[in-house]
Amino acid sequence: xxxxxxxxxxxxxxxxxxxxxxxxxxxxxxxxxxxxxxxxxxxxxxxxxxxxxxxxxxxxxxxxxxxxxxxxxxxxxxxxxxxxxxxxxxxxxxxxxxxxxxxxxxxxxxxxxxxxxxxxxxxxxxxxxxxxxxxxxxxxxxxxxxxxxxxxxxxxxxxxxxxxxxxxxx
Numbered sequence: 001x002x003x004x005x006x007x008x009x010x011x012x013x014x015x016x017x018x019x020x021x022x023x024x025x026x027x028x029x030x031x032x033x034x035x036x037x038x039x040x041x042x043x044x045x046x047x048x049x050x051x052x053x054x055x056x057x058x059x060x061x062x063x064x065x066x067x068x069x070x071x072x073x074x075x076x077x078x079x080x081x082x083x084x085x086x087x088x089x090x091x092x093x094x095x096x097x098x099x100x101x102x103x104x105x106x107x108x109x110x111x112x113x114x115x116x117x118x119x120x121x122x123x124x125x126x127x128x129x130x131x132x133x134x135x136x137x138x139x140x141x142x143x144x145x146x147x148x149x150x151x152x153x154x155x156x157x158x159x160x161x162x163x164x165x166x167x168x169x170x
Contacts (some may be wrong), residue, residue: 004100006103006111007031016077016079017077017078018049018076018077018117019075019076019077020148021077021170022075022076022137022169022170023076025170026157027094027154027158027169027170028072028075028076028155029066030076030150030154030157031072031154033070033147033150034068034073034102034147034150034151034154035065035068035069035072037143037146037147037150038061038064038065038068038106038143038147039065039108040143041061041109041140041143041147042058042061042062042065042140044136044139044140044143045057045058045061045136045140046058047136048133048136049133049139050133052116053115053116054112054113054116054137056108056109057108057109057110057112057113057140057144058109058110060105060106060109061105061106061109061144063101063105064101064105064106064151067097067101068097071073071093071094071097075090075094075169080093090168090169091158091161091162091166091167091168091169092162094154094158094159094169095119095155095158095159095162098151098152098154098158099125099151099152099155099159102147102148102149102150102151102152102154102155103148103152103155106145106147106148106151107143107148109144110141110144110145110147110148113137113140113141113144114137114141114145116137117137117138117141119136120132120134121134121135129155145167153157
């Protein structure tokens with residue numbers, strides 16, 4: 001099959017400019033929500049004492065958050081064509097990132113933090129005098145669950161554009 005040229009970015013004016021249409025698009029708004037809630041997830045976990053599987057949850061959240069930040073930055077500046085091999089498949093790159101990494105890793109991280117919250121539910125009783133991590137783990141699992149849903153929505157958005165034979169993210 002013939003190769004298709006990469007989707008065009010916004011017209012360049014010699015200097016970097018914001019791709020405002022991307023910011024107003026459903027994908028741009030979902031990315032902002034993913035970045036905000038993803039940061040809330042990993043800051044909540046990192047700010048409290050954590051052990052065991054919470055290390056993986058923190059690693060997964062930070063990894064996906066950094067990759068999302070890179071996708072958001074490149075899309076916002078309209079410079080995805082600068083990424084070798086992936087720039088010509090930017091919609092597919094966003095789709096795989098959202099469904100495989102975003103949903104998969106955040107669902108796992110949410111499950112881990114939910115399990116840790118359940119293990120600590122005893123310390124949520126009135127009169128318990130020791131430091132309790134139940135609220136932190138529960139908050140992280142709620143943020144992670146909502147973030148996983150946002151990744152699912154953005155993945156479905158990219159999938160619907162792909163099924164409509166559109167090649168651009170907007």
